[in-house]
Amino acid sequence: MSLHALVAALIAIVVLNSADGTAADRVAVISLATLFAVTYVLGVVPEGALPEPGRRGWWWIVALTLEWLALMWLSVEATYLVFALFFLYLRQLGTALGIMAVIGATMVAIGAFGLHRGFDVAGIVGPALGAGVAIVIGWGYEALQREVAQRQRLIEELTRTRDQLVVAEHAAGVVAERERLAREIHDTVSQSLSSVIMLLHAAQRSGPGTPKGGERLEQSRQAATEALAETREFIHALAPPALRNAGIGDALVRLGARTRETTGLQVEVDVPADTGILPMPVETALLRIAQGAMANVIQHAHATRVDVTLTRLDDEVILDVVDDGLGFDPAHLGPLGDASTSFGLAAMRERAASLGGRLDVESRPGHGTSVVASFGVAG
Numbered sequence: 001m002s003l004h005a006l007v008a009a010l011i012a013i014v015v016l017n018s019a020d021g022t023a024a025d026r027v028a029v030i031s032l033a034t035l036f037a038v039t040y041v042l043g044v045v046p047e048g049a050l051p052e053p054g055r056r057g058w059w060w061i062v063a064l065t066l067e068w069l070a071l072m073w074l075s076v077e078a079t080y081l082v083f084a085l086f087f088l089y090l091r092q093l094g095t096a097l098g099i100m101a102v103i104g105a106t107m108v109a110i111g112a113f114g115l116h117r118g119f120d121v122a123g124i125v126g127p128a129l130g131a132g133v134a135i136v137i138g139w140g141y142e143a144l145q146r147e148v149a150q151r152q153r154l155i156e157e158l159t160r161t162r163d164q165l166v167v168a169e170h171a172a173g174v175v176a177e178r179e180r181l182a183r184e185i186h187d188t189v190s191q192s193l194s195s196v197i198m199l200l201h202a203a204q205r206s207g208p209g210t211p212k213g214g215e216r217l218e219q220s221r222q223a224a225t226e227a228l229a230e231t232r233e234f235i236h237a238l239a240p241p242a243l244r245n246a247g248i249g250d251a252l253v254r255l256g257a258r259t260r261e262t263t264g265l266q267v268e269v270d271v272p273a274d275t276g277i278l279p280m281p282v283e284t285a286l287l288r289i290a291q292g293a294m295a296n297v298i299q300h301a302h303a304t305r306v307d308v309t310l311t312r313l314d315d316e317v318i319l320d321v322v323d324d325g326l327g328f329d330p331a332h333l334g335p336l337g338d339a340s341t342s343f344g345l346a347a348m349r350e351r352a353a354s355l356g357g358r359l360d361v362e363s364r365p366g367h368g369t370s371v372v373a374s375f376g377v378a379g
Contacts, residue, residue, distance in 0.1 A: 004044070007084045011037050017077045029075050036067040036081070061092050065105075072112040082109040090135070095142060099135060196223045248283040249275050252290055252308055259306070263298055271310040278317060282375045285355055286310070286319050289348045293321035293371040296344050301325025301369060317375050324368045330361055348373070 014033050043060040068085060071078035082105050089105065090098035110119075203216030249271035256269035278286075290308060297303050303325030311318040345361060348371070352359040357375035 003084065003087055007037075007040055007081075010081050010084055013080065014071065014075055014077045017075065029071065032067060032071045032074065036064065036071065039063050039067060058092065061088060064088065069108070072109075076113060079109045079113050082106070087137070095139075102135060196220050196227065247275055248278060248286050249310060251283075251287050252310060255287070255290060255294065256308055259294055259298070265298070265303065266305040267308065268305070269308045272312050275310065275312050275317070278377055281355055282317065282377060285351050285357065285375065286317070286373065288351055289359070289371070289373045290319060290321060292344045292348050297321070297323045297325060297369075301327075303368065315376055315378070317377050319373045321371045322368065327363045327365050327367050327369050329365060330363050
């Protein structure tokens, strides 16, 4: 921004001092100064800053230099534009070429000033001192840029390390949970089933029709009953609280009622009277997806109505969550894991995909959003 102000001020000085010349000289100076200004603006407008070093930046510098040389031929005040060019040379051409360009421009400026007004100490020291200051500032800026780049690399490395730690902690948590489940199954279900097998073998050896065999069969029946109860308790402990005492239909009805009470949204829940037997992982996924979709509606959609529908087909169960909110353009959503993808939608997609299901999102700005989750189930 400071450089833009410097260029504008120097061009203004050149134009204002052109009033001292003839009419033809004034027209020529103003035309060249305008061309210089337009060229400069065309270089900085697209990105709002100086162009990045490269082929475009190189041609831009060449054009500005040629226009500056033409201006100096007509007006000695154009010599001062060299101070702005110093910074552009150092920025666009790099350290070595930039310093060479600064030295060359300094010599040209001194020569032009001498030809117009005669050579003196001020005409030599001024451009030389400006070149020295520009080189020092350029070196400082380059050192600052290197430090910023180094810190950016460090931040990226720390971010990658953090992400790796999160993955490692998640993996360690998964392993620990698997080990815990393995111990629980071994200490309960596995031991009970082993007892049942031993009792059945004993009953077979004693003979099913003998009193001893009948006693062994009764003991094995009791052991199997206890194993079944332990297994149900085990599954009950793993299920979400909303599903422990009811099926997915009742859980969705309670979710709708709770949402109505807490937010004032008009929530309509339509579930079949009998959803049949669904695997617990599928019921858990359906409930979590419904909760995630409802949370998105509350936080982002500004909707007045939400319809939740559960449909059970012979070999498929489908959950629809439809709102009448603001909607959005699904084309702006990236693939799973992309930064542009909503975390909630990404989690829902991942949950569905992990069970072989599918999550589809349909939306349009101003026309609400539909989230559809489908899972294949045995008939």
